[in-house]
Amino acid sequence: MVNFETVVFYLFAAILLGSALRVITARNPVHAALYLVLAFFTASAIWLLLRAEFLAVTLVLVYVGAVMVLFLFVVMMLDVNLERLRQGFWQYLPLGLAVGALMAAEMAAVLYTRWSGLAARPRALAPDYSNTKELGRLIYTDYAYAFELAAVILLVAIVAAIALTLRRRKDSRSQDPSQQVKARRADRVRLVSMPADKDG
Amino acid sequence: MSDNSLLPALPEILLLAGACALMITDLFVRDERRGTSCALALGVLLACAAGTTFVLWGTGGRLVYSFNGLYVADVMSHVLKLGAYVAVAAALVYSRQYLLDRGLLRGEFLTLLLFALLGMMVMMSANSFLSLYLGLELLSLCLYAMVALNRDSAQSVEAAMKYFVLGALASGLLLYGMSMIYGATGSLTITEVSKQIGTLSRDSTQHTFLVFGLVFLVAGLAFKLGVVPFHMWIPDVYQGAPTAVTLVIGSAPKLAAFAMAIRLLVNGLLDLAGDWQQMLAIAAVLSMAIGNLAAIAQSNLKRMLAYSTIAHMGFMLLGLLSGVVGGNWLNAADAYAAAMFYVVVYVAMSAGAFGMLLLLSSKGFECEQLEDLKGLNRRSPWTACIMMVLMFSLAGVPPTAGFYAKLAVLSATVNAGQVWLAVVAVVFSLIGAFYYLRIVKLMYFDEPKHLAPVAGDAGFRFLLSANGMALLVFGILPQPLMTICFIAIKSL
Incomplete structure (x- = not known):
């Protein structure tokens, strides 16, 4: 239907x-x-x-x-x-398409006669059913472990991205705030006592 | 311990906390004191080992589920985890000097190594497709980054790119397979999937979808194990990565891949054994053929060991595919225990062989060509002797552990009535023995190119010697380890 x-x-x-x-x-x-x-x-x-x-x-x-x-x-x-970057892409496309089409056809052949049996449709839900609430409940209770693991994967992604791209150049100049804060007047300003000009 | 206690996951929690602590601490460690971070990482591993022993003792080897069935602690996971700690600790000790010489021993390496271990442990204890997949991604992501860590080497970066692209493709295949199985059974939890399959009749619609998903699942699994026809990444990655990283990739992750195979195929889909055993048989025969034949043609040691990995993983599959004969799984525990023994021994051999390459490398010199081993006996007889034991074990010469591992797998194969598979395995092992023995010949009968003594600090040399000796001991007295593997498989 x-x-x-x-x-x-x-x-x-x-x-x-x-x-x-x-x-x-x-x-x-x-x-x-x-x-x-x-x-x-x-x-x-x-x-x-x-x-x-x-x-x-x-x-x-x-x-x-x-x-x-x-x-x-x-x-x-x-x-x-x-x-x-795509050099060779158009050259290999026909072969790739042929292989892909063959695989798709084989997969279809395995499943075709059967697919009509699986006509499951989403259940009708109560009007006050909240998808968001349900999702939140599942993530923080039943799937807390998976949620934590996903967080670890993100942490690893950060570490890996920094490890692979951060380069400290020797000739780059940067400010060191702690040194700046530590500076005293005596380090920067030298008071020189000079004789006053007599003839002013 | 109740089912919702977090205590079974104590090792994972310790490792995560330890890795984060290491990441922060390392920021305050100067480059010349990097050994401190290394020691700290070893300390974290020790704490994890204590945690695993505590959980094993606390549960008494019972099957314990946690985190709402996403996590399982059984004897197999404990044993494999302990094996992984040892392998990662060995990798740390072996690669310290090599990484120091090349300026690669940064905090990121140690952090990524520990997170990779966390990924492996999650895979070993996974009782759901979701946690299995997340563990796999965690492991793979760390490995991709570690391969590329030497950014100035074009070869390393190329290897990392290939690994990343093919790995992403394999993850896609695996996920597609999992989604089909989820569609057919309505559950992601492996024990639940297994229960559901038991209720399905063989000609139901769901069953067709199960087998359809299984094909993709096995393809993804074959990629992670590195067996033919999904082996293309192995030689390039092994050769392109810095040797220390190759050691990491070639050792502990194999334990995790084995655990993944057991969790998916045995825990989840044992009822479909007739289907997946055929697929594994094809992969096993092709891997042994291509791995052993291609290894002969290699002049690069790392590439040769990469093809040897392919052949060994093919051999290990023989154990996995001999479990169920005609719907009867009387021999299953023996066969799977043999495969587990094989993979544990292989990890020890692989760690030792790559450790040897690290020992023979020095600042500005990479030991990776066959001829670099020429006349090793004249330079250092003891090192040559250890290398000989490693090569004999890889080739499967008695009385080494490699021989007993092969014997156990072969007897399981014959017991399953697959005599022709056993014959093929023996023939290809004989062909494979050629390239291992060629190394022994190079070490003992050829003239060395130079006579520089072999460097390496005392701890390194001691561990490498222990590694070689362990292979002899497990070869002569295999029974304790075999019993442990058997108990581990029985606990599933």
């Missing part, structure tokens, strides 16, 4: 796949980044269909609002020549 929700789902899924494909095939890096924004946006729409409003809003806020804007800035400022 095809209902409205299913139609919308397939529409969004098609847009998602199409924009994801354009992310890797667009020649202009700014276009690729914008297609990625579209992909995130459609993914969040699909989450809305699953009644996960909080996650959908977070996806848009965090990825589209923060990460992608930063990403666009970097792409625009760095002037990277993606065409040079």
Whole structure:
């Protein structure tokens, strides 16, 4: 049975796949980044269909609002020549597409005859049901361990990023506040007593 | 201890606190006193070992779940954790001088090493796809950064990039597989998944999805173990990384990968053993063939040891795939215990072999070509003797532990009725013996290029000697370790 929700789902899924494909095939890096924004946006729409409003809003806020804007800035400022980075991409694309299509066809062949049996749909929920509240409860109780681990992974990401990129240049000049604070007047100002000019 | 007590996770908590404390303390340590941080890291490892022993003693080896079923403490996790502490401590002792000479012994290295260990421990104690995956990412993220730590070497950075991209792809495959299994069983908890599968009939829709997910799960697992056809990253990463980091990658994470295989395939999907055993059989045969044949052609020692890893992991899979025969798992504990014994012994051999390369390297000189070992016997007979024991053990020559490990796995394979697999394994081991024995020949019968004595401080030389001797002792008296492995597998 095809209902409205299913139609919308397939529409969004098609847009998602199409924009994801354009992310890797667009020649202009700014276009690729914008297609990625579209992909995130459609993914969040699909989450809305699953009644996960909080996650959908977070996806848009965090990825589209923060990460992608930063990403666009970097792409625009760095002037990277993606065409040079992608040398060989178009040459290997037919082979890659053929292998990918073959794999997709095989996966479809395994699952095709069975998929119709799994028509599970999200349950209808009570009007006062709060997705956000439920998520918060789960994260801080049942999944506290996973939550802590995710925090550790973020910490490691910070350590690794600093370890890999921070370079202390020998010729760089910097201020040392503690030295500045310690400075006394006597270190900087020398009082010289000079004989007054007689003829003034 | 109740199921919601946090006490079973005491070692993880100690390690996390210790690693954070080390990270802060190290900021106040001057470069020339970096040995202090090293000692502090060893202290943290000691505390973790005490914690694990305490939990083992407190639970009496019982199965204890914690954190709402996301965490499990059983004898296997305790034993593997203790093994990982020893391997990481050995890596610290072996690599200290090497890293100091190259200006790499910074606080970040130690911090990342400890966090990598935390990732391994999380994997060993995972009872949910979620915690398993998070532990794996924690481990991998640390390893990627450690490979690239020597930023001025183009080779290291390239190796790190390859490792990162392929690792991300493998994580994707693994997650896709997990999502399929979640879809079919409705649970992420491994024990719950296993229970659900037991209730499914073989021709239900869910079962098709399970097998479909299993393919991706095994692919992701094969990548982490580094077996053919997902082995491409191993040679480049082993060769490109600084030798000290290669030692880290080649030792303790193998224990974690083994634990991951046991948790996913045995704890979770034992009912699908008929399906995954076939996949593992193909991976095992190809790994032994490609690993051993390609290793012969290498002139770079690190690359040669990388191909040897592939071959050894293939051999270890033989133990994992001989557990269930025609739906009956009477031999399962024996087979899995043999695989566990194999992987523990392999970690000792790998740590020793890379430790030897670190010992023979010096400031401005990397010992990584085959010819660097020429005439080692004339330079230092004892070092050459230890290296010979290591090579004999890797080749599987009696009376070393490598021989007994191979024997145990082979007898499990034969017991499972897979005689042809055992024959293939023996043939490729014989072919593989060539390149290990070639090293022995180079050390004893060739003229040295120079006669500089072998450096290395007393602690390093003592530990390396102990490492070599341990392989002899476990070869002659394998029973205690084998019994421990058996008890560990029985506790699952």
